[in-house]
Amino acid sequence: MIISWITTRWPFRRTPQTANGREVQIFEIFDFERIVAATDDFSDINIIGRGRGAVYKGILENGEEIAVKRAPRNAHTGNEQLQNELNLLARLKHKNLVKLTGFCIQQQEIILCFQFMHNHSLDQLLFENYDGTRILEEEIELNWGQRSRLIQGISSGLLYLHEDNGDTIIHRDVKPANILLDRNMVPKISDFGISRPFEEDRSFFTTDNSRGTIRYMAPELQSGMLSPKADVYSFGIVILEIISGIRNTSCPLGLVSLVLQYLNEGRILELKDARLEEPCSNGEIKRSIYIALHCLLEDPNSRPDMRQINLWLTSESTHPLPLPVRASHWGSIGIDATTVVNSATLLEI
Structure with a gap:
């Protein structure tokens, strides 16, 4: 299961952790219902990018803007790529790399949440x-x-x-x-x-x-x-x-x-x-x-x-x-x- 894969591979916590002597980034674990509310149930109106899935603009309850990346439904390859992206970004931090702020796990699906980029691609x-x-x-x-x-x-x-x-x-x-x-x-x-x-x-x-x-x-x-x-x-x-x-x-x-x-x-x-x-x-x-x-x-x-x-x-x-x-x-x-x-x-x- 995805949850087992993630928790055994990288310790995503709200407190600082290290893995193999390296500091691991601290991410927020989002509830699926919170992501649904932020994106207006993944409305097409909020799509800001496409590629290997869709990227949605989301607004959290505190007004913070986020970008939400979701693989196509029932797309095994797309979900594998989000797993790979999550695994890599857990150990990468640089001013010229996109910042992952959190993720959500819904059954067998991974949804990634990023810092919103106001000037597009x-x-x-x-x-x-x-x-x-x-x-x-x-x-x-x-x-x-x-x-x-x-x-x-x-x-x-x-x-x-x-x-x-x-x-x-x-x-x-x-x-x-x-x-x-x-x-x-x-x-x-x-x-x-x-x-x-x-x-x-x-x-x-x-x-x-x-x-x-x-x-x-x-x-x-x-x-x-x-x-x-x-x-x-x-x-x-x-x-x-x-x-x-x-x-x-x-x-x-x-x-x-x-x-x-x-x-x-x-x-x-x-x-x-x-x-x-x-x-x-x-x-x-x-x-x-x-x-x-x-x-x-x-x-x-x-x-x-x-x-x-x-x-x-x-x-x-x-x-x-x-x-x-x-x-x-x-x-x-x-x-x-x-x-x-x-x-x-x-x-x-």
Whole structure:
């Protein structure tokens, strides 16, 4: 039973506890009736997100707003993913990870309760619907300073997952829809349903379950090879989307092809979102594109790890390594593999 699995695996109490020498987060155990009241019986009107189930906005009796995540009814896989998410978030705490405040167990079902994010998800701010209409009714503009802080914050959260939490955790689905924004526009990585620990003494492990979102997945995942470098690849796509305001899925050949094309045509700054007003640091934008191209190299062993990326993003005196000069290093991206990529211009002031 789920209750037995949880209570024996992690001690969710209202007083501080430790597990294996590590402090475990303190969560509130919600009564199901309280969650029903907060979400108006899981009303469709309160749905604020969908994916592996639905996320509802809830308002507790004291006025506190929460986000309630529930798997589809009778969905065994969805419930397993919520178990996995609960298990991981019990031992993770970082300013750039979504905060789990509590959970509810109703018979064989787990319902998770999170801190409510007032500025929605990053994809809702960056993109329009496919028909050209706005996703959000209110218009929230992101200047370059905010976008740069978003990139750094996501990088910091991934570094914590990969290296600084005592384990190595691979998120496996890094994308703007899974980046939530609080009142102060601080990014929070969310949705750990398919995340998993990684054994530190291995370079890769093989998985026959290539879960994730196709246009953000690293190419080696097609062969079932999983490592933290898969998250690095996804992060590279996210950087380009933050800079351009363009969905990777909106480009027939992908954003990487567009970047290399613009780069070789000497018009790389045309990639930046038209909504970005001057003054805008073109040097910082080009440097961020350069870092993204490092993340997106086809060979995972050639990609930097998140500590190196974080250092590049936060230290102007630390220069990224030279990039390869052939387009073939970015895989099958729809352009001539022998094309020479003049990436050095990205680091010119």
